[in-house]
Structures are given as C-alpha cells and as structure tokens.
Amino acid sequence: MSLTGHDHSVSDEDGIAIIKHAVERGVTHIDTADFYGPKTNEILVGKVQLATKFGVESMGPDGPVINGTPEFVRSSLEASLQRLDVDYIDLYYIIRVDRNTPIED
Template sequence: MAETHTQPIPRVKLGTQGLEICNVSKLGYGCMGLTGVYNAAVPEDVVTSLIKHAFSKGITFFDTSDFYGAQANEVLVGKIATKFGIVKRDENDSVVINGSPEYVRSCCEGSLQRLGVEYIDLYYQHRVDTTVPIEDTMGELKKLVEEGKIKYIGLSEASTDTIRRAHAVHPITALQMEWSLWTREIEPDIVPLCRELGIGLVPYSPLGRGFFGGKAITESIPANSHLLFL
C-alpha cells in the first residue's frame, strides 16, 4: 500500500507589520462554537482533543473571545488570539458594545488572567463602539502594546473610515470580516484598503457558516443549532 503524506499547512505573515517572529498558519481555528454559541456546548475533554488535533496538524492561529460562553471559551482555549468589546446583553436582549479606554484595559487584564499568559499575541476589538472615538480606543490599545501586554492590534467589522483613523494611531495588523461566496461586500473597498495599508485580512465563516460545507454537513446539524435558522 502506498504511503500517505499530509501536506503541512502553509505559514503566512499577517499584514506587513505583524506577527513577524511567529508567522501564523494560513488556516485558523475559530473556537466560537466550542462553548455553545452556535449549538450546545462541547464537552471539555472533546474541546481539548479538538484543539490538540488542530495544533498537531499545523494550526497555530486560534481565535477566542471573552464574549464566547461567558468567558469560558478563553479558559478552555488558553492561548493565541482573543477579542474584547462585546460586553453582554442588556435588559432588552440587545448586544452592548463598549470601546472605552477603561473597558479596553479591564478586558485585557481579565483575558491575560484567564488565558494564563503574560501577553496576548493578537488582540482584536470585537466590534467598534460608535459612541467612543476610535482614536480613544486605539490610544489605550497602543499603551497596552508599549507595556508589553499585547503584541499586535486587530479590528473586527470596521468601516474604511474607522480603519484609516485607527491605523493612524497605531498600525493595525489584522482585520476580521465575514467573507464567503454569499458575503462579498468587502471586496470593492475593504480588501483594497487592507492591501494599501498592509493589513492582514482574516475572513470568518468562509463556508457561509456551514452552508457551503456540503450535504453531509447540512444533514448532520443538531436540532438545537443556530445554523438551522440561516
């Protein structure tokens, strides 16, 4: 029987000014679904097995957040990349966004403790708080870089104007946006801007949140899955 060989996952530099020392895998592992965001929470032993398996296959880019599973996701994942900015749901069940400098710092300190690390490689603003000037948010993030608590700064779901203003305060290493066959709105403006500024683009839900995953995927969706309502 012929031997089978696994092709290593390519490494890429995220942006022209980011993650130079440790380039990341071209494929990332989004950990949002592990603690019950899209479906029922995955048992901890299974989470551990999944992350170890992904790492053994060459994945070095893991994405988590203090908002996923009420901070449980960070505790489980314990490394690589995290986000801040989505606080909780208020009494009207709507998402509350907070980008104030004070909240930025408190989130970072909390994430460092839960992740069990001295610094965070890539720290995203999960969603932009339109009530706080992006210059104020970025100013605090810049201080955290200077203090050695984070290495690089990322944005998520930001407009072209916000990206330019943020980048003027401190270089943005990565921008996270939804990008798939059915979400292509970023192609006319966002993609060219990232190329111009040297920002690495990190697409999330590239398979349309599972829709383009194939018949076997769609037929195996659990009855309580968020994907059934797409």
C-alpha cells in the same frame, strides 16, 4: 472558535482534543472571545498561539452592547490575561466598532 456556550458546546475533554488535533495538523491561529462560554472558551484555548476579542459589555434587548473605551479595554484585557493564564495575547482586538468611543481613544 466557540467550543463552550454560545450556540452549542462540547465537553472540556472534546474541546481540548479538537484544539490538539488542529495544532498537530499545523493550525497556528485559534480565535476566541471573552464572551464565549461565557468566559470559559478562553480557558480551553489558552495554551496555543492566541487571539481573542473584547468589546461586548452585555447583551441588551437590541443585541450586544459594545464598549470600546480605554478603561473597558484595559479591564477586559486584564481579565482575559488572567482567565487565559498568560502574560500576553498575540492578537487582541474589538469584536465590533464602538460608535460611541472615538477611535483615537
């Protein structure tokens, strides 16, 4: 769910109202990513059951540069936890496959 940046954005007030409206009607899964906003979408959704993605290190001329190395996963997770102001994330997953990093890593 991109409420900030990316293709379009809404005011913080409207974004919070949308999230509250969804939760009041039973929505229990709100998906975001660390690059929406950039970074600000996680701040808006940080007070509900939480899933967020990582993996976009930057935007290159051919599209997103994906990084799935253990070091990048850890640094991205720590940054997301801080922005979301939480101790844990319910579901944390990579946005795209990193073909340069073995899945075992």
